[in-house]
Amino acid sequence: MHSLVKLIKKTYRMARPHERRIVLDNVASLSALQAITYILPIITIPYLFRVIGPEKFGLIAFAQAFIQYFMIITDYGFGVTATKEISICRNTRVKVCRIFSAVMTAKLLLASLSFLILVAIVYFIPKFRNDAMVYLISFGTVIGNTLFPVWFFQGTERMKHIANLNIFGGFIITFFIFIFVNSPQDYLLVPIVYSAVTIITSISGQYIAFRKFGLRFKLQGYNKVRQQFKAGWDVFISIAAINAYTTTRIFTVGLLTNNTVTGFYSIAEKISNIFQTFPLTSFTQAIFPRLSHMFNRNKFKALEVMQKLQQITTSITLIVFPLVFVSAHLMVKIACGQDYQNTALTLKLLLISILFINANAFRIQFLLVSGKTRIYSKIHITMAMVGMPLIILFIYAFSYVGAAIATVVIEAGIFTITYLTLKKFKFS
Numbered sequence: 001m002h003s004l005v006k007l008i009k010k011t012y013r014m015a016r017p018h019e020r021r022i023v024l025d026n027v028a029s030l031s032a033l034q035a036i037t038y039i040l041p042i043i044t045i046p047y048l049f050r051v052i053g054p055e056k057f058g059l060i061a062f063a064q065a066f067i068q069y070f071m072i073i074t075d076y077g078f079g080v081t082a083t084k085e086i087s088i089c090r091n092t093r094v095k096v097c098r099i100f101s102a103v104m105t106a107k108l109l110l111a112s113l114s115f116l117i118l119v120a121i122v123y124f125i126p127k128f129r130n131d132a133m134v135y136l137i138s139f140g141t142v143i144g145n146t147l148f149p150v151w152f153f154q155g156t157e158r159m160k161h162i163a164n165l166n167i168f169g170g171f172i173i174t175f176f177i178f179i180f181v182n183s184p185q186d187y188l189l190v191p192i193v194y195s196a197v198t199i200i201t202s203i204s205g206q207y208i209a210f211r212k213f214g215l216r217f218k219l220q221g222y223n224k225v226r227q228q229f230k231a232g233w234d235v236f237i238s239i240a241a242i243n244a245y246t247t248t249r250i251f252t253v254g255l256l257t258n259n260t261v262t263g264f265y266s267i268a269e270k271i272s273n274i275f276q277t278f279p280l281t282s283f284t285q286a287i288f289p290r291l292s293h294m295f296n297r298n299k300f301k302a303l304e305v306m307q308k309l310q311q312i313t314t315s316i317t318l319i320v321f322p323l324v325f326v327s328a329h330l331m332v333k334i335a336c337g338q339d340y341q342n343t344a345l346t347l348k349l350l351l352i353s354i355l356f357i358n359a360n361a362f363r364i365q366f367l368l369v370s371g372k373t374r375i376y377s378k379i380h381i382t383m384a385m386v387g388m389p390l391i392i393l394f395i396y397a398f399s400y401v402g403a404a405i406a407t408v409v410i411e412a413g414i415f416t417i418t419y420l421t422l423k424k425f426k427f428s
Contacts, residue, residue, distance in 0.1 A: 040174050048060075058262035059259045060187065061263060063135055069251075075145070075239065078232055079235075080373075086100075086151070090156050100217065101216070102227065103228055107146045108146065109225070137191040139195070165208075169198065177190065180193070234374055250269060252392060261400055272354060313362060321355060346401050350407060379414060390410065
């Protein structure tokens with residue numbers, strides 16, 4: 001523990017004073033957001049599981065997993081490429097406005113295409129047509145996600161706006177769910193609340209971006225939009241590949257089993273996601289633009305900072321993991337009302353996969369910081385090609401527990417490949 005504290009202090013001193021202040025402010029904002037998003041699901045998940053039942057809970061989880069594919073399409077690779085562009089030229093207002101307009105034009109085109117695809121799927125495929133309203137209403141979160149300029153706030157390192165809006169939205173969602181969702185018949189109100197609040201917060205985000213940063217939006221022509229699509233292609237393929245073995249787990253369980261089984265699996269995944277995202281996600285999001293900025297000045301210093309951060313993250317994860325692991329049965333009992341053995345086993349396996357994820361978080365991110373998007377893409381495409389068949393086979397063999405077993409294998413593979421790649425890392 002003493003050596004860990006010394007390592008943290010050493011890493012802290014490696015950054016310049018103004019860099020430390022900016023990063024710490026952003027980490028504080030995003031950590032507050034993560035803390036709230038950590039607490040609120042602990043309250044809402046058990047409530048929803050009991051009130052609407054495992055079948056409807058599973059249906060909504062399946063719909064959310066399905067809708068996530070459209071979020072991947074509309075996000076494209078802009079969360080990385082546009083963030084990096086904004087972080088580099090954020091002091092040149094004309095360039096920032098041009099990038100903002102081009103990215104928003106591209107995202108609006110992708111959202112329109114996504115909606116047409118959704119309507120076609122819901123109309124032609126019976127499994128989706130039977131619950132058409134759930135999917136159509138859930139698409140509201142895609143609209144909100146499209147409009148919310150998260151990438152812009154990250155690029156300008158003003159994460160407090162992301163935190164404030166999402167914290168407000170989280171409380172509103174929780175409040176409305178407790179007020180209006182009181183029986184299984186109210187299940188449609190869950191996607192209605194999520195979609196409505198997401199759209200409202202995204203419009204508020206646009207207002208802040210225009211009002212406080214003096215942005216101007218103008219629909220861009222083919223060449224400007226094409227340039228953004230080209231820049232984000234490798235990252236988009238990588239994100240699509242990542243979701244082929246992450247989001248796809250709930251979706252595949254839903255396709256190969258039923259809504260009730262999906263409900264039990266989604267409980268385990270939602271609990272594990274809490275420990276995966278808090279507080280690591282806020283830290284990596286805050287560090288990314290700063291590391292990108294640092295890399296442009298001093299590549300070797302950026303590499304050294306990344307290695308120190310990864311060491312700290314891995315150490316903290318190893319300290320916290322045993323406590324969380326032994327509490328798996330208790331957490332499932334709190335969420336579901338009783339201790340479902342397979343759900344607890346699934347949760348334990350997913351927690352093991354998080355060990356590999358956290359031990360790799362800054363390494364894999366550094367490939368993007370250093371512009372090695374093709375290597376980043378190849379790693380995830382390779383694991384998606386291995387992971388998707390693995391998930392399907394394991395679900396057939398072990399039901400939803402199989403999805404968790406496959407996840408451990410996949411994340412261990414990604415960790416190994418990334419570690420070996422960075423070991424022979426050279427700057428061009």
